Each structure stands twice: as C-alpha cells, then as structure tokens.
Amino acid sequence: MKLYTKKAHELHDLLVNKEISAAELVRAQAERIEAAEPKVQAFITRTFDDAMAQAAKVDAKIAAGEAIGPLEGIPMALKDNMCTDGVRTTCASKILHNFVPPYDATVVTKLKEAGAILMGKCNMDEFAMGSSTENSRFFATRNPWDIERVPGGSSGGSAAAVAAGQAVFTLGSDTGGSIRQPAAFCGVVGMKPTYGAVSRFGLVAFASSLDQIGPFTRDVRDNARVMNAIAGYDLKDSTSAPVDYPDYEALLGQSVKGWRVGLPKEYFGEGIGPEVKAVIEKAVKVLEGLGAEIGECSLPHTEYALPVYYLIAPAEASSNLARYDGVRYGYRSEEAPDLNTMFKKTRAEGFGEEVKRRIMLGTYALSSGYYDAYYLKAQKVRTLIKGDFDQAFEKFDVLLSPTSPTVAFKFGDRTDNPLQMYLSDICTLSVNLAGIPALNINAGFANGLPVGLQLMGKAFDEAKLLQLAYAYEQATGCHSQTPDLGV
Amino acid sequence: MSNETMQMERDFDFEIVMGLEVHVELHTKSKIFCGCTTEFGGDQNTHVCPVCLGLPGVLPVLNKQVVDYAMKAGLALNCEIAEFSKFDRKNYFYPDLPKAYQVSQYDLPIAKDGYLDIEVGGNPKRIGITRVHMEEDAGKLVHGGAANLAGAEYSLADYNRTGVPLIEIVSEPDIRSIEEAVAYLERLKSILEYTEVSDCKMEQGSLRCDANVSLRPWGQKEFGTKAELKNMNSFKALQRALEYEVERQAEILREGGKILQETRMWDEAKGMTISLRSKEEAHDYRYFPEPDLVPLVISREWVDRVKATLPEMPHIRKERLVHSYGLPAYDAGIITGSKAMADYFDSACKAFGVDTPAGVEVADDKAKERAKQISNYMMGELTRLLNASEFGYSNSPVTPENLVGLLQLLEAGTISTKIAKTVFEDMFASGKPAKAIVEEKGLVQISDEGAIASIVRDILTANPSVVADFKAGKEKAMGFLVGQAMKATKGKANPGLVNKLLKEELEKM
Numbered sequence: 003m004k005l006y007t008k009k010a011h012e013l014h015d016l017l018v019n020k021e022i023s024a025a026e027l028v029r030a031q032a033e034r035i036e037a038a039e040p041k042v043q044a045f046i047t048r049t050f051d052d053a054m055a056q057a058a059k060v061d062a063k064i065a066a067g068e069a070i071g072p073l074e075g076i077p078m079a080l081k082d083n084m085c086t087d088g089v090r091t092t093c094a095s096k097i098l099h100n101f102v103p104p105y106d107a108t109v110v111t112k113l114k115e116a117g118a119i120l121m122g123k124c125n126m127d128e129f130a131m132g133s134s135t136e137n138s139r140f141f142a143t144r145n146p147w148d149i150e151r152v153p154g155g156s157s158g159g160s161a162a163a164v165a166a167g168q169a170v171f172t173l174g175s176d177t178g179g180s181i182r183q184p185a186a187f188c189g190v191v192g193m194k195p196t197y198g199a200v201s202r203f204g205l206v207a208f209a210s211s212l213d214q215i216g217p218f219t220r221d222v223r224d225n226a227r228v229m230n231a232i233a234g235y236d237l238k239d240s241t242s243a244p245v246d247y248p249d250y251e252a253l254l255g256q257s258v259k260g261w262r263v264g265l266p267k268e269y270f271g272e273g274i275g276p277e278v279k280a281v282i283e284k285a286v287k288v289l290e291g292l293g294a295e296i297g298e299c300s301l302p303h304t305e306y307a308l309p310v311y312y313l314i315a316p317a318e319a320s321s322n323l324a325r326y327d328g329v330r331y332g333y334r335s336e337e338a339p340d341l342n343t344m345f346k347k348t349r350a351e352g353f354g355e356e357v358k359r360r361i362m363l364g365t366y367a368l369s370s371g372y373y374d375a376y377y378l379k380a381q382k383v384r385t386l387i388k389g390d391f392d393q394a395f396e397k398f399d400v401l402l403s404p405t406s407p408t409v410a411f412k413f414g415d416r417t418d419n420p421l422q423m424y425l426s427d428i429c430t431l432s433v434n435l436a437g438i439p440a441l442n443i444n445a446g447f448a449n450g451l452p453v454g455l456q457l458m459g460k461a462f463d464e465a466k467l468l469q470l471a472y473a474y475e476q477a478t479g480c481h482s483q484t485p486d487l488g489v
Numbered sequence: 490m491s492n493e494t495m496q497m498e499r500d501f502d503f504e505i506v507m508g509l510e511v512h513v514e515l516h517t518k519s520k521i522f523c524g525c526t527t528e529f530g531g532d533q534n535t536h537v538c539p540v541c542l543g544l545p546g547v548l549p550v551l552n553k554q555v556v557d558y559a560m561k562a563g564l565a566l567n568c569e570i571a572e573f574s575k576f577d578r579k580n581y582f583y584p585d586l587p588k589a590y591q592v593s594q595y596d597l598p599i600a601k602d603g604y605l606d607i608e609v610g611g612n613p614k615r616i617g618i619t620r621v622h623m624e625e626d627a628g629k630l631v632h633g634g635a636a637n638l639a640g641a642e643y644s645l646a647d648y649n650r651t652g653v654p655l656i657e658i659v660s661e662p663d664i665r666s667i668e669e670a671v672a673y674l675e676r677l678k679s680i681l682e683y684t685e686v687s688d689c690k691m692e693q694g695s696l697r698c699d700a701n702v703s704l705r706p707w708g709q710k711e712f713g714t715k716a717e718l719k720n721m722n723s724f725k726a727l728q729r730a731l732e733y734e735v736e737r738q739a740e741i742l743r744e745g746g747k748i749l750q751e752t753r754m755w756d757e758a759k760g761m762t763i764s765l766r767s768k769e770e771a772h773d774y775r776y777f778p779e780p781d782l783v784p785l786v787i788s789r790e791w792v793d794r795v796k797a798t799l800p801e802m803p804h805i806r807k808e809r810l811v812h813s814y815g816l817p818a819y820d821a822g823i824i825t826g827s828k829a830m831a832d833y834f835d836s837a838c839k840a841f842g843v844d845t846p847a848g849v850e851v852a853d854d855k856a857k858e859r860a861k862q863i864s865n866y867m868m869g870e871l872t873r874l875l876n877a878s879e880f881g882y883s884n885s886p887v888t889p890e891n892l893v894g895l896l897q898l899l900e901a902g903t904i905s906t907k908i909a910k911t912v913f914e915d916m917f918a919s920g921k922p923a924k925a926i927v928e929e930k931g932l933v934q935i936s937d938e939g940a941i942a943s944i945v946r947d948i949l950t951a952n953p954s955v956v957a958d959f960k961a962g963k964e965k966a967m968g969f970l971v972g973q974a975m976k977a978t979k980g981k982a983n984p985g986l987v988n989k990l991l992k993e994e995l996e997k998m
Contacts, residue, residue, distance in 0.1 A: 083546075084546070085544075085545065085546045091545070091546075093545070098545065101545065103539070103544065103545070103546070104539060104544070105539045105544070107546060202548060203546070203547070203548050204546040204547075205546055206545040206546045207545075207546065207781075209780075210780035210781050211780040237550065238548060238550060239548050240548065240549065240550055240551065240781060240782050240783055241548075241780075241781065241782075241783060317777060318777075318780055320580075320775075321578050321580050321589075321590050321775070321777070324580060324582065324588070324589030324590060325543050325545070325587060325588045325589045327582060327584070327589060329584045329587075329646065330542070330587060330646075331544070341584065341638065341644075345582050365775065368580075368775035368776075368777050369773055369775060370773045370775070373775075373776075373777070377777060
C-alpha cells in the first residue's frame with residue numbers, strides 16, 4: 003500500500019479501522035521524505051522524533067477506544083515562516099538561520115489541537131519573496147513533475163512536499179500568489195483564504211495587509227478538512243474576522259447547476275501561454291457540462307495590480323523586516339566596530355538580493371515627499387481593484403482564470419530579470435489586493451506538466467470555491483495523478 | 490498679562506515662544522498591545538513576552554483601557570474626541586525599539602483642539618492643546634563604560650518598559666515665558682493626577698517633557714527658528730534648561746547670528762543644552778498606517794461613559810474650598826494642586842463633621858474654623874514631615890481621621906498647642922492615634938486650678954528676688970515665672986490658667 007499517495011480522509015478511515023497505526027503512518031511518511039528528498043529538497047528542518055512521540059499518543063488514544071478527530075495522526079508540514087515553539091523557524095533566510103521561536107503560531111496551535119503531526123518545515127523563497135523558491139538562502143526546491151523545473155513560490159517547498167508524497171498536507175502563505183502559483187506548478191490543491199479568515203498570529207510577516215495562510219492538499223475534500231481546522235476568529239489577530247465559519251467539508255458534493263461562473267477577459271489576454279489557455283478552455287467546458295452558466299466579465303483595473311502590489315507589499319515589508327537588526331536574535335555580523343555598522347552589516351549580509359531589493363523599493367515608497375505619490379496613490383488604486391471584483395460578483399458567483407500564465411519554468415529562466423519573475427504572479431496579485439479567497443486546482447496537463455485553474459470568490463465564500471472545485475475534481479479525476487519520482 | 494509681567498518681559502530684548510510636548514505613561518495594569526505588566530522596576534527583561542519583544546510573527550492587540558485613559562485625559566484637557574482614529578508606524582532603528590518601529594498615532598490622533606488654563610502671578614492665561622495621541626514606550630539601554638551609547642564598551646537592553654502605554658500631549662506655541670512653561674507643566678501634571686490616568690512620577694520617567702523654544706523680536710508676527718529640547722527630567726531641569734536655551738539663542742541673535750533648527754539635549758551635569766542632530770540629520774520616520782490594527786472607531790456612548798468617570802477638576806475644587814469653607818485662595822490652591830492632598834482634606838473635613846456637598850452649602854463659622862485648622866496642619870506640619878519622608882498624601886502615616894483626632898483633643902483643651910506638635914511627630918513616626926499617645930505618655934493638659942495654684946505658690950516662694958523685680962515693675966519677670974511653672978509640669982499646665990493664677994497670687998502678695 004503506497005500510503006504516501008493517500009489523502010487525509012482516506013488515511014483517517016484506515017486509522018479508525020485499525021488497518022494502520024499512526025506510528026506506521028508516521029514512519030512511512032518519514033521514509034518517504036528521506037527517499038524523495040534528494041530529488042525534491044522540500045524540507046529545511048525535519049521533526050521526526052517529535053512526530054513519532056505524537057503518533058504514539060494517537061495510537062494510545064485509538065487503543066483506548068477513543069474517537070479521533072478528522073486530522074488526528076495525519077502527517078503534515080509547514081512553510082518555514084510559521085512559528086513553531088522550540089522548532090527552528092528560518093523564513094529560508096540567513097538572518098533567521100538559528101531562530102527558535104518560544105511560541106506557536108495560532109495555526110500551529112490549532113493543528114496541534116486537531117492532532118495533526120508535524121514532520122518538518124518546508125523550504126520557501128526568503129521571507130516569502132519570490133515565485134520559484136530559488137530565493138531560498140539554503141537551497142532550491144525542485145518540481146516533483148520535472149526536477150529540472152521550479153516548484154513555483156514562494157511556498158514551493160510546501161507545494162512540492164504534497165505533490166511528492168512527503169506530507170499529506172502542508173500549510174503555505176500567500177501574499178501575491180504564493181500558495182496558488184506553486185500549487186498550480188505542482189498540480190495540487192491550494193487555497194488562499196479571505197483576508198482575516200485564518201489567523202496571521204505567528205506567521206512571520208511579509209506584507210501584513212496581504213498575507214494569508216492556507217492549505218496545500220492532494221484533493222479538495224482534504225482542503226476543506228484542513229480549512230475546517232485552521233479558519234476562525236482569533237483574539238490575537240486584530241485583523242481576524244469575527245464571522246461564522248461554515249463546515250466546509252460538509253458542504254461538498256452539492257450540485258453546481260445554474261452557478262454563474264465569470265471569465266474575466268483581462269486574465270485571458272496577451273501573455274497567457276497557449277498551452278495553458280487550451281487546458282483552461284477545456285476545463286470551462288467541463289463546468290458547463292456540470293450545469294454552470296459561463297459568461298465573460300471585466301476587471302478593468304487589472305493592469306494596475308502589479309505596480310500597486312509592488313508598492314504596497316514592499317512598503318509594508320520594509321517596516322516588517324526592520325526588526326532583523328542583529329540585536330536580539332538571529333544573525334549578527336561580527337565585524338562591526340559600532341552600532342550603525344552592526345545594523346548595516348548584519349542586514350547586508352543577512353538578507354538576500356531579492357529581499358534587499360524590496361526593502362529598498364518599500365523604503366523609497368514611504369519616504370517623506372514620495373508617500374502621497376506612491377503609497378497613498380497605490381492604496382487608492384487598490385480600492386478601485388477591489389471595486390472591480392465587487393461589481394463582477396454582482397453578476398457571478400465565482401470567477402475563473404488560469405492561476406499562472408505558464409506551466410513551471412526551468413531553473414534560472416527568470417532569475418536574471420526580476421520583472422519577468424514578477425509577471426509569474428500576474429493572475430494572482432489582484433485577489434490579495436482585494437482580500438478575497440481564491441483556490442487553485444489542477445485543470446489538466448500540458449506536456450506532462452500540471453496546469454492550474456484559479457477560482458475566485460466573494461469574501462468568505464471559500465465554501466463555494468471548494469464546492470465548484472470538488473464538482474470539477476469528481477468529474478475529471480484530475481487529482482488522481484501523481485508524479486513518478488522513481489523512488 | 491499684567492503691567493508688571495509686561496514690563497519684566499519688555500526688559501528682555503526678545504519675545505519667547507514655546508510649546509511643550511509631554512509624554513505621560515498611562516497607569517494601566519497591562520501594556521498597550523499585550524498582557525505584560527506595566528509595573529515599574531522588576532528584574533531586567535522579566536516583564537516581557539513575544540509580543541512586546543517584537544519577535545517574528547507577533548501581532549498587537551489594543552488594550553481598551555489605554556483608549557479609556559487617553560480619552561479621559563483628552564476630555565480633562567477640553568479636547569474633541571475623534572470618532573475615527575488610527576494607529577501608524579513610526580520607523581527608525583535603535584536597539585531599545587525591538588520592532589524598529591514605534592506604533593503611534595500620526596495624522597488622526599484620538600483627541601485634538603483642547604486647552605488648559607494656567608495662572609502666572611495672579612494672571613490667568615489659556616494655553617491651547619493641539620493634540621493628544623496614544624503610543625507605545627520603548628525599552629531602556631544600560632551602557633557599559635560610558636554614560637551614553639557613544640563611547641560605551643557595550644550596551645545592554647532592558648525591554649520591561651517596551652510597550653508601556655503613553656500619551657503624548659502637544660501644546661500650541663502659546664507659552665511666552667519660562668514661568669508659564671513651568672505653570673503649564675504643573676497644571677498639566679495636576680490634571681492628569683486628578684484623572685488618575687498616570688502617577689506622573691517624573692523621577693521614574695512616567696512624565697517626560699520636551700520643549701520647542703524660539704525667540705523673535707517684539708512685535709514680529711512670524712515665529713523664529715526653533716530648537717527642540719529633550720531630556721528634562723524634573724521641573725527644576727525644565728526651568729534651568731529653558732533659562733539656558735533662551736539665553737543661548739538670545740546671544741546668537743544679539744550678535745546677528747542665525748538659530749539652527751535642531752534637536753538639543755539638556756545635560757543636567759554640565760548645565761547646558763547640547764546639539765543632538767540638525768534638521769538635515771532629522772529622521773525620516775516613514776509613517777504609514779499600522780496594517781496589523783484596525784482603525785479605532787469611538788461611539789458617542791463610549792465617550793459619554795468615559796466622561797462620566799471624570800472627577801471634579803482642580804479649579805472647580807479650589808472654588809468649592811474657597812466658597813464653602815472660606816479657605817483663603819492661596820490655601821485652596823495649594824491643597825487642590827494635588828488630588829491626593831485635596832482628597833485628604835475632604836476626608837479630614839468629613840471626619841471632623843464639616844463636609845459640605847460640592848459647592849452647594851456654605852459651612853457655618855465653627856465648621857470654617859475647623860476646616861482652617863485642618864488646612865493649617867496640612868500645609869504646615871504634615872507637608873513638612875511628608876516631604877522629609879518617602880510617604881505622600883495618598884499613604885500618609887497620619888490618616889485624615891487621626892489628624893482630626895488630634896485636632897479634637899486641641900479643641901477640647903485636652904492638650905496644648907505645644908504638646909500637640911510633639912504628639913503629631915509621634916503620630917507620624919508610629920501611625921498611632923493621638924489619644925493613645927497622649928494617654929501613654931501622660932500628656933493630658935493640667936487644667937485643675939487647685940493643682941496649678943499650689944505649683945504657682947511653690948514657685949513664688951522659691952523665687953523671692955524675681956517677685957521683687959515684678960513688684961518693681963519689671964514685666965519680664967512674669968515670663969520667667971510662667972516658664973518655671975511650665976517646666977515644673979513638663980509643659981502640661983494649661984498656659985492660660987498659669988497666667989491667671991500667677992497674677993492672682995502676685996496681687997495677694
């Protein structure tokens with residue numbers, strides 16, 4: 003039995019029926035990580051010993067005849083920007099290479115309470131800045147479908163780990179597409195929830211007004227299941243939303259007949275690869291076949307999303323990343339005769355190129371005399387972008403687009419040209435600016451590589467996205483393919 | 490402005506223009522964005538948690554009590570409370586600032602457009618309050634091998650104070666003399682103590698004052714170039730720093746020089762202000778709205794709720810003491826200058842059966858007399874002893890009730906005024922009530938005529954030459970005889986009786 007291809011809901015049934023033990027499952031998961039790691043390189047830190055101890059507790063519970071929760075005993079991994087009490091949290095940066103948080107992020111607390119078992123921390127672009135995981139200061143993660151290619155980013159390790167069977171599910175964070183784009187490249191399900199639906203407490207901030215945590219899973223049911231565990235109001239996060247959160251999994255399986263699905267024309271124009279377009283158009287036909295009503299719509303301010311994003315996100319980042327000064331924790335340059343030199347050298351040596359580029363962009367945008375022209379203007383345009391979506395959702399239940407203009411690209415293809423790299427996120431940025439939820443599912447393949455389909459919904463309409471995705475998945479069986487790593 | 494003040498200021502060749510920026514630590518139980526205690530002191534880095542240490546991933550949660558207190562201070566300073574305000578980040582690098590930004594309020598403060606009335610030399614003046622805003626305090630650095638960061642071999646950071654809530658109160662540039670500046674700060678301190686939002690201890694840094702100082706020729710409309718003064722940690726420091734700075738600027742201007750816009754630090758030891766940084770070197774704080782907090786929306790009901798908790802303000806209270814108790818304005822001013830002292834006075838009046846509901850009734854003459862007695866004792870003996878001790882009016886070893894106990898013994902003639910003074914010192918040292926001390930030490934005044942008469946006769950017999958002097962018309966001899974009688978009774982004899990009986994006996998001789 004290849005346990006590493008199974009979904010959480012399948013493994014839960016195996017545990018409940020005592021066909022496997024949690025210890026067997028965790029051991030098998032650890033072996034799979036080790037077997038796949040030389041090819042994939044998804045993990046920065048492994049926590050197998052703790053995982054085995056946790057598994058023993060779950061087994062004791064099962065042996066005692068107690069009921070276990072839907073994620074109890076399920077091996078998972080976290081993007082390395084979520085704080086884990088006693089477990090190193092690096093953000094794939096030299097500046098935090100030795101940082102061990104004394105506390106758990108709210109999502110970590112929730113997953114611990116749910117009994118999920120942490121196998122390790124996943125690689126990422128440094129401080130979540132990038133679209134290929136090539137900006138990790140440690141090593142690059144490879145795409146399990148073709149190890150010559152990038153897994154996407156910034157949550158590349160989390161996406162690749164799920165695709166390669168190294169974790170049943172993982173969490174990533176999405177500031178401009180960092181869950182959806184790697185999910186698309188790796189052919190897995192990735193959800194960027196509504197801003198405020200999942201607590202950011204304990205997520206090392208990149209851009210506070212855009213960051214959201216969400217799950218990577220091998221199918222839609224698992225995604226709904228993990229969302230059930232992590233979504234909800236949190237007193238520790240003032241931007242968390244005090245609304246009612248539904249049981250996402252219980253809502254799956256309903257008919258999508260008559261649902262109005264909008265295709266924003268700006269997302270199908272120039273720059274979208276023909277191979278991607280073809281797969282998406284085929285997927286649209288499938289949804290039409292399921293009874294969805296397809297129509298075209300417009301999000302007229304889409305062209306401004308990229309410049310707006312690259313003012314707001316770096317501005318917030320320049321402030322969020324200022325605390326890494328070598329005074330209290332993390333890397334400190336040893337060759338500093340005085341305080342200011344220590345600050346400068348620590349940051350010059352501790353941060354990588356892309357992070358420094360964005361800190362400089364953001365510092366400039368917030369500078370006295372430039373604030374109104376850049377940051378304030380960007381915030382105003384952001385409101386217009388949000389307005390586009392509000393209008394579109396008056397006519398449509400869900401919007402549909404490609405997640406990425408291309409399939410996974412090769413290592414080094416875009417590293418020389420930051421702007422080319424930024425264009426990887428052209429289909430995903432607006433969603434973060436508008437604060438709405440969006441989901442990637444695998445639409446199909448082009449030349450053996452996954453093509454991602456993005457579904458976007460109204461704020462707090464995650465359930466609808468999951469329902470539509472579930473219907474598509476059931477109709478196509480697109481989630482049943484797994485990459486062959488030869489291990 | 491009185492003619493006198495005007496004359497005084499005209500004597501100086503420039504008009505002084507000042508505004509004060511006062512930082513006040515709010516006396517909440519916990520910090521502004523986390524649950525850590527705000528208690529002063531404590532071992533280094535023990536009043537901290539991931540949130541106030543600004544560890545990666547943490548988020549702030551606003552303490553509602555801070556909003557209540559800031560609003561209360563704003564209302565007490567006659568400000569408008571903003572229905573919509575927000576927090577912003579003020580970005581700069583310094584080791585005492587763990588996030589490298591301070592969460593503060595930039596363009597939308599919680600309160601603005603208020604005023605505060607002061608009095609200098611009997612002349613009232615209104616000073617405008619530009620704004621009151623909330624922010625978090627930074628930590629503290631301890632330098633090894635030098636007083637400042639520059640030159641230190643090493644520096645240690647203590648983050649206990651990080652995240653303690655502050656309000657910054659910014660005045661309009663309405664202050665025109667050093668006396669006004671000191672009066673403003675005194676009045677501000679008094680009002681804040683009344684509202685009980687801060688303990689206002691300058692020596693512990695819970696009240697800190699910066700000043701913007703500029704000079705201009707008399708009659709000129711435009712402001713001169715200002716210097717911002719920092720690091721004045723006491724009223725005396727404020728006074729000295731302003732005196733120094735005004736003279737420094739005047740000298741430059743007299744010689745035809747130009748004032749540089751800069752930030753200057755008061756050096757207490759050297760007794761001078763020293764340039765910290767010029768305008769060109771000023772920080773660009775890159776303020777922007779704090780994305781981790783939602784805007785603060787304050788309802789009319791919330792404002793009303795806070796308004797209802799405002800106490801009687803010092804100037805109203807002063808009027809009440811003058812009106813109801815007939816206290817001299819001077820006494821009433823001193824007593825109401827501190828809320829603790831005024832509360833003490835009111836408690837004592839109540840214990841003495843002379844309290845009057847605020848501003849309504851006027852006390853009768855007897856009650857007025859008693860109130861004056863209380864006031865005299867407080868302004869004299871009690872203040873003297875408190876100032877020499879570590880106690881204050883809020884925790885005085887002599888309670889208001891015990892003070893009244895002493896005054897009652899005096900009123901009944903049980904002890905003499907002279908004995909009362911000794912008893913009071915005992916009360917202060919031991920905390921015991923007056924009656925107990927008087928009984929323990931047998932200090933009850935002797936008012937028994939027979940007993941005193943016999944002592945008087947003994948003294949007259951023993952001092953025939955003094956009696957002869959008296960008979961010869963030397964009035965001074967009488968004083969000696971009274972002194973002898975008091976000495977013989979260890980001061981307990983009723984002095985009035987001693988005088989009366991001496992006269993009677995001398996006449997008989």
